[in-house]
Amino acid sequence: MDYEITNHINATRHQRTELRLDYRNGYYYRNLDTELGPIDDLKIPRRRLGLFKTKVFELYQRRQKAVNEAICNVFLSGVSTRDVSAAIKPLLETTFSASCVSRITKNLNSKVKEFHKRKLLDEYQFLFLDGITLSVKSSLKAVKKLVLVAYGITIFGKKDLISFRIASSESQSSWEAFLNDLYTRGLKGDNLKLIITDGCKGLHAALDIVYAYTKRQHCWVHKLRNVAKTLRKSDEKQVLSEAKKIYKAKTKREAVRLFRLWKNHWYKLYPKAVNCIEKDLDELLSFLEIPIPEKYKALIRKRIRTTNVIERSFREVRRRIRPMSCFTNQDSVNRIIYAIFTRLNNKWEDKPLVEFTQFI
Numbered sequence: 545m546d547y548e549i550t551n552h553i554n555a556t557r558h559q560r561t562e563l564r565l566d567y568r569n570g571y572y573y574r575n576l577d578t579e580l581g582p583i584d585d586l587k588i589p590r591r592r593l594g595l596f597k598t599k600v601f602e603l604y605q606r607r608q609k610a611v612n613e614a615i616c617n618v619f620l621s622g623v624s625t626r627d628v629s630a631a632i633k634p635l636l637e638t639t640f641s642a643s644c645v646s647r648i649t650k651n652l653n654s655k656v657k658e659f660h661k662r663k664l665l666d667e668y669q670f671l672f673l674d675g676i677t678l679s680v681k682s683s684l685k686a687v688k689k690l691v692l693v694a695y696g697i698t699i700f701g702k703k704d705l706i707s708f709r710i711a712s713s714e715s716q717s718s719w720e721a722f723l724n725d726l727y728t729r730g731l732k733g734d735n736l737k738l739i740i741t742d743g744c745k746g747l748h749a750a751l752d753i754v755y756a757y758t759k760r761q762h763c764w765v766h767k768l769r770n771v772a773k774t775l776r777k778s779d780e781k782q783v784l785s786e787a788k789k790i791y792k793a794k795t796k797r798e799a800v801r802l803f804r805l806w807k808n809h810w811y812k813l814y815p816k817a818v819n820c821i822e823k824d825l826d827e828l829l830s831f832l833e834i835p836i837p838e839k840y841k842a843l844i845r846k847r848i849r850t851t852n853v854i855e856r857s858f859r860e861v862r863r864r865i866r867p868m869s870c871f872t873n874q875d876s877v878n879r880i881i882y883a884i885f886t887r888l889n890n891k892w893e894d895k896p897l898v899e900f901t902q903f904i
Contacts, residue, residue: 546589548598567592615640615648649879656878659886664706664730668696669900670847671706671731671758672740673747674854675714676861679870680877686870690714691881692722695854697847699735701896705857705885706731710874719750726754733758737834740851742766743824759834762827763851764791767820774816783810783817790821791849796832800825840899847897860884 550556555564569590588598618628628645640648672695679686690713694706707726711718727733733755740761741747751760768784775783786806793799803825811818821828831849847853861884871877 548589612648612651615645616652650875652879652882653875656882659882660707660709660725662729664726665698666730666732666734667698667700668704668706668731669699669735669737670697670740671733671736671738671755672696672851672854673719674742674851674858675711675744676858678861678865678877680710680874681870681872689874689877690718691877692718693854693857694722694726695857696731697897697900699901701898701900703853703889703892703895703897705889708881708885710877714744714746716746716749719744719747720753723750723754738830738848740848742851743827759830760827761830761848762824763849764828765850765852765855767824767828771817771820774814774820779813783814786810787821791828791831793832796829799829799832837902840902843899857885857888860888 555561557568569592571587571589573585574588615628628640628642630639673693674695675690675692677688677690680689681687690711691708692711692714693708696704696706698704707722709722709725711722736755736758738759738761739751739755740763741751743762743766748760751758768787771787772780772784786809790799790802790806793802803821807818807822831845834844834848836844861881864880864884865871871880
């Protein structure tokens with residue numbers, strides 16, 4: 545920096561010259577956090593008439609960009625805002641408050657925008673759609689918000705959390721906007737074999753518009769939860785155990801036969817339970833119509849008959865936000881979800897599901 549100020553004023557210390565532009569005016573001191581550790585009382589030269597700007601760091605900067613990037617990377621790896629300081633202290637030999645970490649991670653807002661705008665390759669063969677409810681502060685109180693999520697498995701067997709959006713509800717308009725966004729960004733559905741959902745009416749109405757010609761699979765886990773609500777505790781285990789035999793059938797024809805047996809057995813006691821499955825039976829059995837090599841049939845069918853793959857990602861979200869009563873705003877939701885999804889996608893990058901490559 546002494547060399548820089550010499551060039552700024554066009555004269556060395558004590559040099560008498562007509563080319564001089566200014567005079568030195570002592571120093572001020574600043575602490576600077578660098579990727580190699582903190583520097584205390586760093587001497588910064590002053591000019592008498594003008595403002596001296598060094599190229600070493602920006603005006604008012606207290607941390608090198610590499611430090612901010614390191615903090616963001618630790619945050620992206622799954623460490624909570626409050627624990628980032630403890631995680632990074634052995635590397636940078638300094639600590640950061642939770643509020644400081646929060647300010648730094650706001651730089652991820654631009655990354656979130658890039659994630660939402662990135663082009664999608666039309667290579668997904670299975671698309672899973674679901675939502676998770678989170679609490680977000682508003683002007684008066686905490687309100688419930690839905691995060692709509694799309695997860696896909698590509699023709700190359702790669703798992704991918706494709707996109708997410710915050711919505712006020714799982715209404716048709718919310719899902720339609722979300723699906724249209726996927727479509728316009730490149731997910732036309734030319735390779736889609738099945739779309740797996742939790743049975744939400746708003747979602748199905750939206751699918752009728754955006755992906756009307758793609759088969760749908762109703763999640764068996766969600767369906768059996770609804771069935772359980774209509775049963776007495778004393779019969780629940782037996783009724784559900786027999787119902788599970790339906791989706792374990794090897795063919796759709798056999799599954800229909802098993803459903804009829806189950807219906808005949810339980811209809812008089814639990815007509816609501818039977819109707820709950822019967823009204824969606826075709827969509828509950830869609831997965832049995834997908835041609836799958838015999839070697840991988842059981843494994844693939846287990847994955848595509850439910851939305852459990854998204855539910856596992858939701859468990860990671862809930863684990864991450866457990867210390868928080870609610871999010872401060874929607875930007876905070878976006879950053880946390882982006883961080884979790886980015887970490888999971890990076891984790892899956894080199895771990896394709898080999899069985900899903902057999903359709904090519």
